[in-house]
Amino acid sequence: MSEQTIKQNHEDELVAKQSTTSLLSSLRLPDTYSVSGGTALPLKAIYGKLNKHRFCRIHPGGGYKFRCLVVDDKDRGETYLATPNMISHLDNLAVPKTIRLAVDSTGTPKLIGEPDIDPSSRANLWHSSLKYGIERGETTWVRIQANMSAGQYEIIESANDLGEPRWPNQSMEELINDAFSGRIIDSSDHPFIRQIQGRV
Missing domain, CATH: 1.20.5 (Single alpha-helices involved in coiled-coils or other helix-helix interfaces)
Structure with a gap:
């Protein structure tokens, strides 16, 4: 050739x-x-735990932090938000949390509950480790998964740079309205309150 x-x-x-x-x-x-x-x-955000198999980021902005009362109905797998004047009806079933916005590496949004830490109460490793994971997620991609034997959440940081997170354009109020539509406890006649008081 x-x-x-x-x-x-x-x-x-x-x-x-x-x-x-x-x-x-x-x-x-x-x-x-x-x-x-x-x-x-845009995808609608749902409320719940982070996917333990996906890396995520947590929005650091103050406009995407919403502190409120959260009520978990574990029997029915439902989560409600409650107005502060309902605390006398709900007692310790209503827990103060800060709702935070997270997105995973595919851009799927999720609202998660950041627990309050009471320094005067007994240490809760589940709460403190979750709070730490959320703080780390403000600046780096993390996975948060339960470690049952250690009694706390395990935080795994991504080995590679997964790029900038794709945050939704909606405001926090719009995201919460979508995620908790029909699940706001603002009256003593709400079905959940009627149920726990035996008025069903």
């Missing part, structure tokens, strides 16, 4: 690679693509 033929074959391979790269670039779908061909609307 002549030197000219080898050179020509090399040039043909380069052209083919460039064509393939160009073709692949044209095939890539944008992040906002949906099956219907329209633009994907």
Whole structure:
């Protein structure tokens, strides 16, 4: 095979690679693509625990911290927010927490409850380790998972830089309204209060 033929074959391979790269670039779908061909609307945040298999970030802004009373109905798997004037009906079932905004590495938003730490009460490793994990998540990607044998949460920081988090555009009020629609306890006639008082 002549030197000219080898050179020509090399040039043909380069052209083919460039064509393939160009073709692949044209095939890539944008992040906002949906099956219907329209633009994907923002995902609604839900309230709950962080996914132990996904790295997440916690929004550090004060506008995305909402301190309120949280009521967990563990029998029905429901969580409510309660107005402060309902504390006399709920007693210790209503727990003060700070609702925080988190997003995982796919951009899926979630609202989580950051526990209050009472320095005068007995130390609670579950609460203190979760609070620490949330604080770390303000500046770095973390996974938070329960370590039952240690009686606390285990915090794992990402080995690689996962980039900047994709925060939703909604305000905290809008996110909470969506997540807790129909689950606000603001009356003594609320079904949950009627249930715990035996008035059902």
